[in-house]
Amino acid sequence: MKDSYLEAIKLIERLHRQFLEVVKTELDRNGIEDINNVQALILFNIGSDELTVGELTNRGYYLGSNVSYNVRKMVENGYLIQERSPHDRRSIRVRLSDKGLALCKNIAAMFERHAKDLEKGISSTKALESASEAYRVLERYWADMLDFRGRSSLLGTG
Structure with missing residues (x-):
């Protein structure tokens, strides 16, 4: 069991890194240089929702330690719109801009291509x-x- 468990952990880590490289390649292929692969996946996971930064982390949409930095970069580059919540002025909510929605559609199309490729055997x-x-x-x-x-x-130990 121990060897299988350790192999699964190694595969999870390796697959995650490879998947991020696949997303990076997709961004490069489309000439998108102002956002990184992790940020693109955050956008994809936000989709049509409007969330707080805390909700991004709690929902598992973000893997990493500095979500505030990534949100700030995506706002600066025009992918996210950041607004104070009308109900709680301390809370900041984010949603995709038109540019973010366009990238989200691009990533969704990539996933669709992947699914079709996988179905081919x-x-x-x-x-x-x-x-x-x-x-x-x-x-x-x-x-x-x-x-x-x-x-x-x-x-x-018991």
């Missing part, structure tokens, strides 16, 4: 669903570990 829906279920099991396991921080059972 590279993979099956069932195989991807099985992989996703395995990832959800790990996600729940790790989330449970974090919910019980500090307990000795996490350290294997």
Whole structure:
């Protein structure tokens, strides 16, 4: 089990890096230089929603430590519109601008191309669903570990 677990962790990390490279290649192919791959994925995940910066993190739309920096860069480059919430003036909400929506459509088209390519025999829906279920099991396991921080059972001491 340990070897399989460690292999899964390595694959998750490697797949994530490769996927970010795929998104970067898509941006480069379209001559888009004013946004990076992580920021493009944040935009895609926001879609038509209007969210606070905290919600971006809580919903898992952002992987990284400096979401405020990325939001600021996307606002500066015209991909996001940032406004104070009318209900809570301390809260800042973001939504996609027309430029952001256009990029979001571009990324959606990329995903559509990928899905069509995968359907041509590279993979099956069932195989991807099985992989996703395995990832959800790990996600729940790790989330449970974090919910019980500090307990000795996490350290294997009983």
